[in-house]
Amino acid sequence: MHAIEIVGLVKVYSVGFWRKRPKCALHPLHLNVEEGEIFGFLGPNGAGKTTTLKMLMGLVFPTSGSARILGRDLNDPGMKAQIGFLPEQPYFYDYLTARELLEYYGRLSGVAGKDLSARVQSVLGRVGLPDVAGVQLRKFSKGMLQRVGIAQAILHEPKVVFLDEPMSGLDPMGRREVRDLMEQLKAEGKTVFFSTHILSDAEALCDRVAVIHLGELRAVGAVADLTSGVQGKVEIVWEGTVVPTSIKTIGATCHVTGDTVRAVVAEESQDLVIDALRRERLRIVSLVPVRTTLEQYFVEKLKRSEKTAGSLA
Amino acid sequence: MNNRIACIASNTFREAVRDRVLYNLIAFAVLLSGAAILVGQISIDIEKLVVINLGLTAVSLFGVVIAIFVGIGLVSKEIEKRTLYTVLSRPVRRWEFIIGKFFGLAGTLVVNAFCMAIGVFGALLYVAHKFQKPDGWVLVALYFIILQFLIICSLALLFSSFSSPLLSAVFAFSLFVIGTFSEDLRNFAAMAQGMTKWVATAVAYLVPNFSALNVISSVAHGQPVSSQLIIFNSLYALLYSMMALCGAILIFQRRNLK
Numbered sequence: 001m002h003a004i005e006i007v008g009l010v011k012v013y014s015v016g017f018w019r020k021r022p023k024c025a026l027h028p029l030h031l032n033v034e035e036g037e038i039f040g041f042l043g044p045n046g047a048g049k050t051t052t053l054k055m056l057m058g059l060v061f062p063t064s065g066s067a068r069i070l071g072r073d074l075n076d077p078g079m080k081a082q083i084g085f086l087p088e089q090p091y092f093y094d095y096l097t098a099r100e101l102l103e104y105y106g107r108l109s110g111v112a113g114k115d116l117s118a119r120v121q122s123v124l125g126r127v128g129l130p131d132v133a134g135v136q137l138r139k140f141s142k143g144m145l146q147r148v149g150i151a152q153a154i155l156h157e158p159k160v161v162f163l164d165e166p167m168s169g170l171d172p173m174g175r176r177e178v179r180d181l182m183e184q185l186k187a188e189g190k191t192v193f194f195s196t197h198i199l200s201d202a203e204a205l206c207d208r209v210a211v212i213h214l215g216e217l218r219a220v221g222a223v224a225d226l227t228s229g230v231q232g233k234v235e236i237v238w239e240g241t242v243v244p245t246s247i248k249t250i251g252a253t254c255h256v257t258g259d260t261v262r263a264v265v266a267e268e269s270q271d272l273v274i275d276a277l278r279r280e281r282l283r284i285v286s287l288v289p290v291r292t293t294l295e296q297y298f299v300e301k302l303k304r305s306e307k308t309a310g311s312l313a
Numbered sequence: 314m315n316n317r318i319a320c321i322a323s324n325t326f327r328e329a330v331r332d333r334v335l336y337n338l339i340a341f342a343v344l345l346s347g348a349a350i351l352v353g354q355i356s357i358d359i360e361k362l363v364v365i366n367l368g369l370t371a372v373s374l375f376g377v378v379i380a381i382f383v384g385i386g387l388v389s390k391e392i393e394k395r396t397l398y399t400v401l402s403r404p405v406r407r408w409e410f411i412i413g414k415f416f417g418l419a420g421t422l423v424v425n426a427f428c429m430a431i432g433v434f435g436a437l438l439y440v441a442h443k444f445q446k447p448d449g450w451v452l453v454a455l456y457f458i459i460l461q462f463l464i465i466c467s468l469a470l471l472f473s474s475f476s477s478p479l480l481s482a483v484f485a486f487s488l489f490v491i492g493t494f495s496e497d498l499r500n501f502a503a504m505a506q507g508m509t510k511w512v513a514t515a516v517a518y519l520v521p522n523f524s525a526l527n528v529i530s531s532v533a534h535g536q537p538v539s540s541q542l543i544i545f546n547s548l549y550a551l552l553y554s555m556m557a558l559c560g561a562i563l564i565f566q567r568r569n570l571k
């Protein structure tokens with residue numbers, strides 16, 4: 001059984017105030033997500049990620065196609081007790097305190113009694129908000145709301161967790177914590193399906209990803225498979241104003257600023273550049289990847305498909 | 314009542330309380346005690362009449378205003394603010410949400426009316442120094458007022474399930490006003506001719522019959538309410554709000570959330 005099984009989901013919105021025009025937000029989407037994996041749903045803004053998630057959650061209805069979660073129908077309450085959902089930019093009843101909100105959601109998901117208050121306390125600790133349980137949500141910052149959102153998604157120990165842009169609105173520390181949390185969920189045997197346009201997150205976490213652009217699925221697979229044959233780039237900075245000729249010949253773009261030189265080269269020629277610099281006894285200041293391989297993949301793949309847009313299914 | 318409906322209802326009640334909806338009771342208390350003290354000083358005979366008339370009318374009007382203003386936002390506000398996402402992605406069926414909201418608002422109004430009723434009886438005691446048997450009919454009038462609230466709640470929910478709060482408010486208020494004069498409308502329909510007769514009759518039977526639910530002035534005069542009317546009104550309110558709620562559910566079931 002697949003954790004998530006999407007069979008030809010299509011969503012056509014009608015837009016425009018007076019004259020309604022159809023707008024296809026999602027072309028037939030076929031996708032399977034296995035149990036126990038972290039699955040990244042990638043795509044630039046407006047790709048159709050949120051639309052897909054909203055259909056899976058039963059918030060909007062598909063124009064055609066169907067989907068099953070844990071082998072069950074989308075409006076099966078028994079299945080819904082076993083999933084958690086973090087919406088994009090979540091907003092909650094701001095007259096409630098964090099604890100009241102989570103208790104409310106817990107009850108709606110069928111958690112009750114003593115179990116409930118214990119779980120609320122532990123989940124608040126887990127998302128890094130142990131001390132603000134009694135504070136009204138209207139006093140929460142955006143990042144704190146995002147954490148409350150994650151808390152409500154995992155509170156009832158769901159088998160499948162859906163997260164729409166879980167890292168947005170978080171500081172670097174927060175993003176680190178959310179990554180760790182997602183890895184813990186996987187370790188507990190849960191399935192995590194999350195959407196993002198931040199590729200480094202996906203690259204660090206996902207067993208598999210799907211790439212979607214303009215409502216069309218472009219690729220599915222393990223990150224390593226998708227990016228084989230795609231090169232990342234690194235930025236190398238060294239002291240001085242000299243650019244060795246061997247570096248010029250590999251076609252690196254070099255900029256001299258003050259008394260340092262900055263060069264951006266393909267990942268594969270990185271060793272070549274380092275060797276050249278050491279031969280010339282130039283001191284290397286830094287070496288950082290500027291584009292992850294997945295990002296590079298995106299740039300190439302999506303650029304190419306935009307040119308041929310329409311001819312692709 | 315199932316657990317989820319109870320949960321949603323109590324949260325709706327809590328929201329109303331925290332949004333200071335019950336503060337209207339202060340205005341009510343000021344109005345009523347002012348009136349009681351004033352009439353207490355003038356005459357001997359009409360003071361009960363004034364207190365009952367004024368008190369019950371205020372109970373009804375305050376409640377109607379709350380029912381409409383809270384009711385019109387019950388669904389549309391949750392869609393607008395997207396607070397529904399995290400509710401409907403749980404094992405909550407859409408109809409349970411609507412019913413929960415209905416009971417939450419109805420509960421708020423009943424609690425509100427109950428507090429006001431205590432005030433009305435207090436004012437009665439103040440001007441008349443003792444209760445008499447006909448004062449019991451005031452309870453029936455209050456019961457009818459609550460039936461009226463149930464109808465308005467369900468209508469506000471119905472409008473809230475498909476239109477913006479502003480439009481819903483306009484719809485609900487117009488229905489309330491027309492419904493209050495539904496008896497006149499029926500009389501008019503009986504006398505009219507041709508097309509006008511058909512339209513007037515249709516409208517008269519479609520709008521809620523608030524005339525029959527308003528026994529304030531006869532109760533103020535100490536007249537009894539027939540048990541027939543009590544039964545009729547109970548069934549009528551039950552059926553009418555059930556139909557409006559069914560409509561709200563049917564619309565909401567199909568709705569794509571923004």
Ligand SMILES: Nc1ncnc2c1ncn2[C@@H]1O[C@H](COP(=O)(O)OP(=O)(O)O)[C@@H](O)[C@H]1O
Nearest residue numbers: 013015025044045046047048049050051052571
């Ligand atoms: N309610 C709506 N009405 C009309 N168009 C919409 C609606 N929601 C989304 N869209 C359109 O559908 C496309 C996909 O949007 P969305 O799923 O939000 O993308 P993503 O989450 O990947 O950024 C966008 O072009 C967006 O403008």
Ligand SMILES: [Mg+2]
Nearest residue numbers: 049050051088
């Ligand atoms: Mg989105």
